[in-house]
Amino acid sequence: MSAISIRQVRKKYGNLVALDGVSLEIEQGEFFGLLGPNGAGKTTLITSMAGLCTPDSGVIEVMGHDVQKDFRIARRQLGVVPQELVFDPFFTVRETLTFQSGYFGLNKNDDWIDEVMANLDLSNKADANMRSLSGGMKRRVLVAQALVHRPPVIVLDEPTAGVDVELRQSLWQFISRLNQAGHTIVLTTHYLEEAESLCGRIAMLKQGRVVALDTTQNLLAKHRPPGVPPKVLGDDGAADLEAVFVKIMSEAK
Amino acid sequence: MSEIQPLIAGKKMPEAKIQSGFPALFRKEVKRFYKVAFQTVAAPILTAVLYLLIFGHILANSPKIYGYEYAAFLIPGLVMMSILQNAFANTSSSLIQSKITGNLVFVLLAPLSHIEFFAAYVGAAMIRGLCVGFGVFMVTIWFAKIPFAAPIWIFVFALLGSSLLGAMGLVAGIWADKFDQLAASQNFIIMPATMLSGVFYSIHSLPEFWLKVSHFNPFFYMIDGFRYGFFGQSDVSPFHSLAVIFFCLLIVTRVALGMLKKGYKIRN
Numbered sequence: 370m371s372a373i374s375i376r377q378v379r380k381k382y383g384n385l386v387a388l389d390g391v392s393l394e395i396e397q398g399e400f401f402g403l404l405g406p407n408g409a410g411k412t413t414l415i416t417s418m419a420g421l422c423t424p425d426s427g428v429i430e431v432m433g434h435d436v437q438k439d440f441r442i443a444r445r446q447l448g449v450v451p452q453e454l455v456f457d458p459f460f461t462v463r464e465t466l467t468f469q470s471g472y473f474g475l476n477k478n479d480d481w482i483d484e485v486m487a488n489l490d491l492s493n494k495a496d497a498n499m500r501s502l503s504g505g506m507k508r509r510v511l512v513a514q515a516l517v518h519r520p521p522v523i524v525l526d527e528p529t530a531g532v533d534v535e536l537r538q539s540l541w542q543f544i545s546r547l548n549q550a551g552h553t554i555v556l557t558t559h560y561l562e563e564a565e566s567l568c569g570r571i572a573m574l575k576q577g578r579v580v581a582l583d584t585t586q587n588l589l590a591k592h593r594p595p596g597v598p599p600k601v602l603g604d605d606g607a608a609d610l611e612a613v614f615v616k617i618m619s620e621a622k
Numbered sequence: 623m624s625e626i627q628p629l630i631a632g633k634k635m636p637e638a639k640i641q642s643g644f645p646a647l648f649r650k651e652v653k654r655f656y657k658v659a660f661q662t663v664a665a666p667i668l669t670a671v672l673y674l675l676i677f678g679h680i681l682a683n684s685p686k687i688y689g690y691e692y693a694a695f696l697i698p699g700l701v702m703m704s705i706l707q708n709a710f711a712n713t714s715s716s717l718i719q720s721k722i723t724g725n726l727v728f729v730l731l732a733p734l735s736h737i738e739f740f741a742a743y744v745g746a747a748m749i750r751g752l753c754v755g756f757g758v759f760m761v762t763i764w765f766a767k768i769p770f771a772a773p774i775w776i777f778v779f780a781l782l783g784s785s786l787l788g789a790m791g792l793v794a795g796i797w798a799d800k801f802d803q804l805a806a807s808q809n810f811i812i813m814p815a816t817m818l819s820g821v822f823y824s825i826h827s828l829p830e831f832w833l834k835v836s837h838f839n840p841f842f843y844m845i846d847g848f849r850y851g852f853f854g855q856s857d858v859s860p861f862h863s864l865a866v867i868f869f870c871l872l873i874v875t876r877v878a879l880g881m882l883k884k885g886y887k888i889r890n
Contacts, residue, residue, distance in 0.1 A: 419731055420730070420731070420889070421727065421730055421731070421889055422885075422889055422890045423885065423889065423890070440733060441733040441735075442733070444731060444732060444733040445733055447731075449731055451724075451727055453724050455723060455724035455725045455727060455728075456723075456725055457720070457723075457725045457728075458723070459653070459654050459657050459658075460650075460653075460657075464653070467646075468646050468647075468649070468650045469728055469732075470646070471643060471645065471646020471647070471649070471650075472643040472646050472647060472728070472729060472732030472733075472734060473643060473732055473733060474641040474642055474643050474733070475641075476641060476645070476646065514728060
């Protein structure tokens with residue numbers, strides 16, 4: 370059973386085709402990258418997975434459960450870290466996490482909430498109002514909210530946009546640990562060096578279509594633009610994936 | 623994140639422990655207005671008391687209504703008006719704030735059905751409306767002697783009225799894209815409809831035309847039925863009022879549930 374199965378998903382907003390027959394299988398335990406320029410359809414695909422919008426056609430399953438027909442079980446399998454830094458200004462960090470846990474039907478979940486907060490360095494901010502937190506701290510709470518119901522599949526929609534280097538590194542350490550512990554991670558990012566170092570497999574989207582899908586290593590090997598010298602993966606590989614990304618995007622119709 | 627604690631990643635919560643998300647969403651909505659109770663409960667009580675002091679004083683010598691002084695007639699109307707306006711305000715303001723700030727996404731990501739969503743928001747609106755109504759009653763009761771002819775009707779109309787306005791607030795909160803759209807619905811529909819529903823007067827004192835118009839205002843039936851619980855007298859039968867309000871509640875609930883199920887303006 371795939372962690373996420375996306376089959377022929379189409380979505381239009383008026384005349385704009387956001388998703389044009391996207392199909393993807395993301396296996397359990399993968400660290401999967403979803404890349405593409407702005408407007409490629411990444412966020413539409415993620416919101417469709419999360420049930421935040423309804424595709425015009427096609428099927429999306431999370432851990433074998435249809436996100437529309439079997440939404441209760443499907444949503445319990447999925448934790449989503451939204452792109453925007455959103456929060457409820459009425460509540461403290463602990464209240465935010467306790468309510469979020471409650472929405473998923475987990476009313477006695479304090480041990481796990483404490484553990485998530487400890488791992489995200491939020492324990493000393495547990496009773497602070499969300500308004501008083503810095504941007505980085507708010508981002509950590511967003512991650513904690515996505516984990517509060519222990520989902521096997523975690524989707525991060527540009528989680529490091531506007532985040533300082535220190536938080537970015539500690540966030541990736543934490544996410545990598547979750548992946549090693551068995552969580553499936555789906556990541557969208559514009560920082561290609563992050564995708565290259567973290568993702569085992571990458572899909573590239575352009576104008577709502579998948580234009581490349583392969584392991585990171587194969588993408589780098591197959592699509593290296595002429596004139597770019599081969600490099601060892603991980604040795605300043607950022608330029609490589611960036612060059613590959615630009616080449617694939619320019620070649621894709 | 624330097625000292626990393628042991629993480630039980632991937633450990634699933636036993637299915638038996640998983641319950642409905644409704645209680646958490648209901649508690650959140652109640653706590654939201656409770657945290658700013660000075661604004662959401664105390665302020666409307668003060669407004670109602672000011673209405674009583676001003677109108678009660680100006681119209682102190684007006685003819686008795688149902689055999690009681692004007693202040694006694696006015697108090698149940700003010701209580702019900704407060705219940706209705708605050709029930710509407712709770713759902714509508716909570717939803718529009720969550721939509722505009724974007725934090726509604728946390729509720730939408732959860733495995734809550736449209737019925738649980740509706741019940742939690744409307745339930746919390748009823749609690750706020752009833753809290754404010756009770757507060758208004760407890761403060762204003764000292765200004766006039768009020769009978770309790772049929773208390774059951776007081777509870778029935780308070781519950782139905784608050785649920786109807788809570789559901790209407792939900793519809794308005796989903797529909798409105800901006801704060802001024804919501805303010806327009808509040809100021810140009812809810813406020814006039816409540817003020818012209820017989821809170822301050824018996825509709826039998828109106829000219830024939832406006833008396834007929836009043837019968838098309840559902841707020842009139844809520845106020846009139848609620849007042850029947852105190853005086854045992856009303857402009858129309860409480861059963862008639864009950865039927866009208868129940869019908870309105872069915873329609874508004876149907877509309878609200880339809881919007882939520884479709885995800886109208888919240889899931890796209």
